[in-house]
Amino acid sequence: MTLRQAVGTAARTPYGLYGAAVVRIGVSGLFLLNLLREAGHADRLWGPGSPYTPELFRASVEARGADDRLSWWYTWLGTQSPDLFWAAYVLAVAVSALYLLGWHTRIMAVLFACVVAGFYMRSSVANSGFELLSLLFANYLVLCASGRRWSLDARRAARPAPVPVGPREELRRRVVTVLHNTGLALLAFQVMVVYGTAALYKIRGTSWRDGTALHYALRLDDFATFPGLSDWLAGHGDWLAVLAYVTVSTQLLFPALVFSPRLKYALLVVMLGTHLTIGLLMALPMFSAITIVGDLVFLPTAFWVGASTAVTAFRTSGPCRWCCRGPW
Template sequence: MTARQALRLGGDRIGSLGSRVTAALRDLTVRPLSLYSAAAMRIGLAGLYVVHLLRELPHADRLWGPGSPLTPELFDDTLRARGWDGAFGWWYGLLSTDSSLVFYAWYAVALAVAVLYALGWHTRAMSPLFVFVVVAFYIRGTSANSGWALLSLLFANYLVAVASGRRWSLDARRRAKRGNAPSRYVFWGEETEELRRRAVTVLHNAGLGVIALQVMVIYTSAAMYKIRGASWRDGSALYYAMMSDDFSTFPELSAWIVSHGTFTAVMAYVTVFSQVLFAALVFNRRLKYVILVVMLSTHLGIGLFMALPMFSAITIVGDLVFLPTSFWLAATALVRTWREPAAKPGERQPDTAPDSVPDPGPDTGGSAGKAQAGTRAEVS
């Protein structure tokens, strides 16, 4: 091969790579990714917050209300000491009141917002309102917040940019009934509307990317802290964690598990290595589900044996961002199969109509042109 042929071959490869990169970047502006994962995260986060508010309702007065040890006067002093009494001071002190009636009125509003957000009712309006609620409760309970509260706050903020109402929502049902009828709320030209659609798509994909990055940072940083500890290096960390009175749901069962020293040591190493390698393995098509199952097992173990159910649940919600659309379509088809009544002996199964096949939506399209067409029909 001559030098000219080598240069021509290299130029062709560079041109092919450049065209693929350009197509991928163009695809990110017209094809919203992982719409089912976004919907699952919305339902999971808002549903957990509903459970949280209902579970803490008997103790709400002591946690965030007038009966809290952090009295409204002391809370206002805390805001001033931290420099939070500026333009958003009214927001941060929303729950700081001496009136039980006012407090429980805001509590009812927060519960209603979380329920409507989980149902996907006017999701674009509900998502910032949900953040409004979460931030108010987080700041008011600043002296008793946990990892669950912090992660719920972060995910709620990130989901504002995500189009989480395109699937499994009341908004999606309303759009399906409307069909291909044009939206009544378009007040500008087609070019401006196309620019708006692409901006929404870019924000959606960027929001999912930030959530994925946040989850990877959580796992990697947790692994780095574990590696620094001698108990994790010698495999005895789970023994001390499960034998702690503060983190023990079933003391007898925990004692029986830690009596098998080799098993607990192996589980400790599996926990560390799975967190270290998570960011590298989760993007591999073959190993993605393996590492996600390992992390799911870890979270379930933490929630069951260490009395941290809300923290385990919110981390599982974060992991949902890595599940592809093909997984959700397969799961949906499986659920529909289970829900179908069994055919009686000798009864002929009806043929499946073409329109009964679930629409994969624009997030599973192949080319940018098909994705753009799907996005135009779906983005409102």
């Protein structure tokens, strides 16, 4: 296929519609879960009661040289009014839930990106990888047609309706397709950058080169979910050294191997195991979950269609056929 043919195909065929839908559901679902989980501490984390006061927040924004006319979309949460903050919090919960369900997805995608940016900036002094990846993924999803599958929009579009035709409609479809494919490519590229840079930073550290990094990580009390289990694992230095080398190797080779039809699934399984281990043993469940969501963009449409078919078959003929009737 020539470059011209590839560009023409990318302008006519939207790729990874199921993958975009899964990332939409994953990112919005995790962000909604985080908002609800921290409801009792929301004022201290993002509101006027935070140690990072609205005055300090505005001063830090001004120190960055931000233009007041352009910075409103990520500084809107810096209010001194408790009533306005809680109204904004409820709005953020509603937007996240509607985006998760895929209701008017194009509009909700923009609103959700502004919501994530506002909360990210408001807690910028204590952000983790979860907040940063949520912000990046939310911005890329603005370009994607993530509501064409597994959404209320997709259900509404499946109803019989007149199909618009004409040059203007064809141009609109091509623009939407190009934007969608671009957003999906940016999502995939971002995941590859995360793994590639993580591996390069690890290689620079002597503890990763000599295989002791995981041993020392398991000895950190602040990140020990199960101290007894962490201590037991820390006593198996040889196995931890092997796991350290496997971790660095898979992250370093991820950008190349993830496009291999044969090695892709094995690579993703290894990364899944890595993230689950981090979430379980190092008390970083949200970071692990958002990285797993990012990995899902590399699974092909055939995988999601097969998974959907399997779930539908299980619901209609399996043990739960009496309580879960209907298509998925």
